Amino acid sequence: MKIVLGVSSGIAIYKAVDLVSRLRKENHKLCVVMTPDATKLVSPVVFSSVGNCPVYSDWMDVKDGWIPHTELSRTADMLLIAPATANTISKIANGIADNLLTLVAMGFSKKAKILVPTMNHRMYVNPIFQENLEKLKKLGWFVVEPEEGYLACGEIGKGRYPENEKIVEAVYLLTTPKKLAGKRVLITAGPTRERIDTVRFITNASSGKMGYALATVAKRMGATVCLVSGPTYLRPPYFVDEFVSVESSEEMFNEVMKRYDEVDIVIMNAAVGDYRPKETFSGKLKKTEKELILHLERTKDILEELGHRKKHQFLVGFAAEIGNFEENALKKLRKKNLDLIILNDARKAFSSERVEVFIYAQEGLVKRIDEDDKIRVAGGILDVISNIAGGSSY
Numbered sequence: 001m002k003i004v005l006g007v008s009s010g011i012a013i014y015k016a017v018d019l020v021s022r023l024r025k026e027n028h029k030l031c032v033v034m035t036p037d038a039t040k041l042v043s044p045v046v047f048s049s050v051g052n053c054p055v056y057s058d059w060m061d062v063k064d065g066w067i068p069h070t071e072l073s074r075t076a077d078m079l080l081i082a083p084a085t086a087n088t089i090s091k092i093a094n095g096i097a098d099n100l101l102t103l104v105a106m107g108f109s110k111k112a113k114i115l116v117p118t119m120n121h122r123m124y125v126n127p128i129f130q131e132n133l134e135k136l137k138k139l140g141w142f143v144v145e146p147e148e149g150y151l152a153c154g155e156i157g158k159g160r161y162p163e164n165e166k167i168v169e170a171v172y173l174l175t176t177p178k179k180l181a182g183k184r185v186l187i188t189a190g191p192t193r194e195r196i197d198t199v200r201f202i203t204n205a206s207s208g209k210m211g212y213a214l215a216t217v218a219k220r221m222g223a224t225v226c227l228v229s230g231p232t233y234l235r236p237p238y239f240v241d242e243f244v245s246v247e248s249s250e251e252m253f254n255e256v257m258k259r260y261d262e263v264d265i266v267i268m269n270a271a272v273g274d275y276r277p278k279e280t281f282s283g284k285l286k287k288t289e290k291e292l293i294l295h296l297e298r299t300k301d302i303l304e305e306l307g308h309r310k311k312h313q314f315l316v317g318f319a320a321e322i323g324n325f326e327e328n329a330l331k332k333l334r335k336k337n338l339d340l341i342i343l344n345d346a347r348k349a350f351s352s353e354r355v356e357v358f359i360y361a362q363e364g365l366v367k368r369i370d371e372d373d374k375i376r377v378a379g380g381i382l383d384v385i386s387n388i389a390g391g392s393s394y
Helices: 013-025 044-051 068-075 086-093 100-107 127-138 164-175 209-220 249-260 302-309 325-335 374-389
Strands: 002-007 029-034 078-084 112-117 147-150 156-160 184-189 224-229 242-245 265-268 275-277 296-298 314-321 340-345 354-361 364-373
Touching (some): 002 013, 002 068, 013 044, 013 078, 029 100, 078 164, 112 164, 354 374
Parallel strands (some): 078 112, 184 224
Antiparallel strands (some): 340 354
């Protein structure tokens, strides 16, 4: 994808250098347009070197009939302005085109457009600025909101440049085909913990990465996404509509059941504990010379219960197996009244950044997705789901 990155003269401009690097690594074709004052803060040579791309700042830089503002706005797929100062945003909102960046913005009418406002928090909450920002939102600009925290001026408030990872995710959010538009999707992820005492618990090796990848890609595809997650060390996915943190299998059961009637698609990726201690001890059990014997009882089978209660929902489960792969997956699919089941090798699924999966329906194998990173595998899984359950008629 061809992206024009607009850079205005906020103090956060140094973070835009890393953004250029990240976008280049994602194989996007870049052009950088800097405001005149931005070139005084960071040399255009820096952006050109890091992005392996041309950098423009003079609207009069016409060569052989090539006019910068008309050609860049015509040929690019997206305009991304980061950092976007109050001055630049207000100019665009009011049709002022007095430098190359605002001229390019004027030419972007129906294409993808992203603003990343960064400024002092008192400037950000100024009613005039907020009116300008709301005006641009209504005109189709997607705004990656600034974060709250310590600002360069020494004050604390909303106005910090967000993580570049979030800005890159916004690029995919705007440009991914919306195959799940209008669908309400519930996804579970991660392990559960069953308490022995205040500090000890029974759990498993699930990282949650597959479930988080599914939530990320489902949102990119236009779904309204709720992610119910057991304890992980992962940051909640950007832009998901609802993130619910739970610990035990009982908590996960309750949160899923609360939402089940209102959703269209459920993907149960969580590695829910099958057993829990019959008795949970208060405080911390002291070590003694005697053996500690734990009596375990079955937890509720969330997926089986969802299958019993299924009405309009499209229900997807996961099977992490270490033997008799297809036989065990199909048995689970039919026993729990699932529409699809995703089979993977338990010895690899929890510990690896990459995974291979097999997707089964009642009639047998639907698709094999070769080993790849979990975001791409999630995309393949959701493509299959959208082809079967997608569209407003399901």
